[in-house]
Amino acid sequence: xxxxxxxxxxxxxxxxxxxxxxxxxxxxxxxxxxxxxxxxxxxxxxxxxxxxxxxxxxxxxxxxxxxxxxxxxxxxxxxxxxxxxxxxxxxxxxxxxxxxxxxxxxxxxxxxxxxxxxxxxxxxxxxxxxxxxxxxxxxxxxxxxxxxxxxxxxxxxxxxxxxxxxxxxxxxxxxxxxxxxxxxxxxxxxxxxxxxxxxxxxxxxxxxxxxxxxxxxxxxxxxxxxxxxxxxxxxxxxxxxxxxxxxxxxxxxxxxxxxxxxxxxxxxxxxxxxxxxxxxxxxxxxxxxxxxxxxxxxxxxxxxxxxxxxxxxxxxxxxxxxxxxxxxxxxxxxxxxxxxxxxxxxxxxxxxxxxxxxxxxxxxxxxxxxxxxxxxxxxxxxxxxxxxxxxxxxxxxxxxxxxxxxxxxxx
Amino acid sequence: xxxxxxxxxxxxxxxxxxxxxxxxxxxxxxxxxxxxxxxxxxxxxxxxxxxxxxxxxxxxxxxxxxxxxxxxxxxxxxxxxxxxxxxxxxxxxxxxxxxxxxxxxxxxxxxxxxxxxxxxxxxxxxxxxxxxxxxxxxxxxxxxxxxxxxxxxxxxxxxxxxxxxxxxxxxxxxxxxxxxxxxxxxxxxxxxxxxxxxxxxxxxxxxxxxxxxxxxxxxxxxxxxxxxxxxxxxxxxxxxxxxxxxxxxxxxxxxxxxxxx
Numbered sequence: 118x119x120x121x122x123x124x125x126x127x128x129x130x131x132x133x134x135x136x137x138x139x140x141x142x143x144x145x146x147x148x149x150x151x152x153x154x155x156x157x158x159x160x161x162x163x164x165x166x167x168x169x170x171x172x173x174x175x176x177x178x179x180x181x182x183x184x185x186x187x188x189x190x191x192x193x194x195x196x197x198x199x200x201x202x203x204x205x206x207x208x209x210x211x212x213x214x215x216x217x218x219x220x221x222x223x224x225x226x227x228x229x230x231x232x233x234x235x236x237x238x239x240x241x242x243x244x245x246x247x248x249x250x251x252x253x254x255x256x257x258x259x260x261x262x263x264x265x266x267x268x269x270x271x272x273x274x275x276x277x278x279x280x281x282x283x284x285x286x287x288x289x290x291x292x293x294x295x296x297x298x299x300x301x302x303x304x305x306x307x308x309x310x311x312x313x314x315x316x317x318x319x320x321x322x323x324x325x326x327x328x329x330x331x332x333x334x335x336x337x338x339x340x341x342x343x344x345x346x347x348x349x350x351x352x353x354x355x356x357x358x359x360x361x362x363x364x365x366x367x368x369x370x371x372x373x374x375x376x377x378x379x380x381x382x383x384x385x386x387x388x389x390x391x392x393x394x395x396x397x398x399x400x401x402x403x404x405x406x407x408x409x410x411x412x413x414x415x416x417x418x419x420x421x422x423x424x425x426x427x428x429x430x431x432x433x434x435x436x437x438x439x440x441x442x443x444x445x446x447x448x449x450x451x452x453x454x455x456x457x458x459x460x461x462x463x464x465x466x467x468x469x470x471x472x473x474x475x476x477x478x479x480x481x482x483x484x485x486x487x488x489x490x491x492x493x494x495x496x497x498x499x500x501x502x503x504x505x506x507x508x509x510x511x512x513x514x515x516x517x518x519x520x521x522x523x524x525x526x527x528x
Numbered sequence: 529x530x531x532x533x534x535x536x537x538x539x540x541x542x543x544x545x546x547x548x549x550x551x552x553x554x555x556x557x558x559x560x561x562x563x564x565x566x567x568x569x570x571x572x573x574x575x576x577x578x579x580x581x582x583x584x585x586x587x588x589x590x591x592x593x594x595x596x597x598x599x600x601x602x603x604x605x606x607x608x609x610x611x612x613x614x615x616x617x618x619x620x621x622x623x624x625x626x627x628x629x630x631x632x633x634x635x636x637x638x639x640x641x642x643x644x645x646x647x648x649x650x651x652x653x654x655x656x657x658x659x660x661x662x663x664x665x666x667x668x669x670x671x672x673x674x675x676x677x678x679x680x681x682x683x684x685x686x687x688x689x690x691x692x693x694x695x696x697x698x699x700x701x702x703x704x705x706x707x708x709x710x711x712x713x714x715x716x717x718x719x720x721x722x723x724x725x726x727x728x729x730x731x732x733x734x735x736x737x738x739x740x741x742x743x744x745x746x747x748x749x750x751x752x753x754x755x756x757x758x759x760x761x762x763x764x765x766x767x768x769x770x771x772x773x774x775x776x777x778x779x780x781x782x783x784x785x786x787x788x789x
Contacts, residue, residue: 132668133664133668133671133680134677137678138678138679139717140664167675193663193664194682195658
């Protein structure tokens with residue numbers, strides 16, 4: 118395991134006859150014995166017999182727990198912790214409005230100091246304010262829509278600590294594939310490693326999320342994605358109205374936006390297929406019912422319903438229909454997505470820009486993402502927006518999913 | 529020499545706050561009283577002026593006056609006991625010294641400090657034991673108040689929870705001590721400041737040989753081995769044994785039963 122970098126520190130004051138009693142050397146020894154580190158910031162050694170000495174040290178440990186244990190011991194040896202400043206809090210002036218100067222979160226692990234103690238933010242989410250519960254002291258990231266008048270929020274940077282990402286244990290893959298998008302990458306090799314990662318996650322009952330766009334169906338790769346879902350490699354699906362519509366259009370008519378998926382030819386009255394699909398599902402009442410009743414027998418949505426995989430469909434302004442399960446309230450869609458992203462290990466963002474960015478905004482930085490798109494600007498958009506630890510692959514989504522399935526079938 | 533003692537009128541074992549204390553060990557009150565009287569007479573016969581304080585009913589450990597605080601000329605620095613069981617003693621001792629117009633310097637407030645049990649003058653220094661009862665920062669404050677240099681000694685054996693159970697200053701050069709009661713840094717510090725350190729063995733230490741008091745050429749203590757008596761004789765001291773077996777049931781002996789004034 119790569120050495121952890123130390124990010125938890127406190128400043129200590131040690132004063133008195135610390136040299137005579139060997140207290141000073143004992144303190145330094147204890148810090149080292151317990152795996153901590155120190156920096157002597159200032160030291161004054163008493164020059165006369167009765168003059169006391171004084172040392173200011175900063176002590177670092179690899180975790181809050183290790184630091185707490187170390188401080189407990191050092192307090193026994195007479196060290197005083199020099200209080201750092203607590204966070205500043207201010208109430209929200211109105212519902213939906215943060216107080217002026219509110220601290221805007223990143224997607225990294227964040228701690229706040231209150232009452233002399235460090236409290237970890239309940240989860241990581243960027244572009245939020247940090248709400249602190251008056252009674253419990255719990256700190257959580259909150260977006261505009263959830264702000265209630267009078268809620269306490271962190272303002273300014275004082276008393277806020279952000280923990281940079283550690284180098285991951287299996288860094289090789291993600292280091293090798295840096296986030297700059299390129300068409301010059303040996304794709305099969307990458308896909309092989311992604312397949313390996315997915316196998317590992319499945320084995321340890323982890324969680325993989327797929328965010329997909331309709332190009333998956335247009336390129337005929339929906340059967341491959343359905344296979345992934347049916348075989349337990351996908352645990353949650355995020356998409357829009359289009360993916361679900363064309364997937365079911367393919368199941369009903371074997372076309373995608375009216376083009377034959379077999380021959381690629383324009384089919385008679387094909388442009389109506391997706392409308393008829395939507396109408397059928399609306400008539401039945403829901404996608405789940407349509408699958409259960411046997412109206413939709415194959416494809417991505419059918420696989421999700423068969424395997425009981427949750428899906429979140431978020432709408433957009435150009436949608437036809439939309440399908441019954443599509444959420445048109447964006448805040449509701451965000452809440453649903455946030456709920457399903459809890460505990461996720463890997464997110465595959467496949468041929469969709471808007472949904473990928475939306476999901477990226479909700480993710481802690483430590484979650485791995487794989488972004489696949491034909492358009493280089495689409496995959497760079499994510500890394501530009503600050504989503505770290507992402508692999509980007511500029512390639513045809515049809516090829517990617519076919520290759521991923523082949524790799525997963527080969528054991 | 530002047531000391532403060534507290535006759536055992538309500539002495540008992542009603543709780544367990546050190547490894548010596550066992551609730552099943554009954555105190556024989558008449559025997560305790562006889563032992564206390566024996567010590568009192570021994571000290572008086574050696575020319576010590578003994579003052580006494582009446583024991584408070586709810587303070588069974590108040591007989592151990594060494595833990596009341598530290599006295600320096602007309603200043604009394606009161607203790608702040610680690611265990612709630614003994615905190616009732618604090619006001620009794622403060623009242624006692626107030627009535628005798630001592631200045632009360634409560635410099636160890638908000639810290640744990642157990643008086644002469646843990647802070648002993650040696651030469652122009654103060655030796656302070658910490659970890660089980662007193663806190664190192666309390667010693668620092670007290671020594672600052674008394675304008676003395678302070679040497680911190682970490683105690684590592686729960687049976688020797690106070691410094692006066694394992695360290696007995698004899699004179700400018702010599703002190704008795706039980707090395708295993710200290711950590712390596714503490715032992716080093718003792719060797720650095722005590723020219724002639726006299727280490728006692730485990731048996732003597734367990735018999736509270738270090739929990740004594742030197743009066744002139746006499747060392748008053750509970751019990752010492754022949755070897756230790758011999759050694760002390762070569763240093764020019766005679767041992768006067770004064771049994772404290774009833775008090776050892778609560779983890780204290782001769783030195784614990786008196787506070788130097």
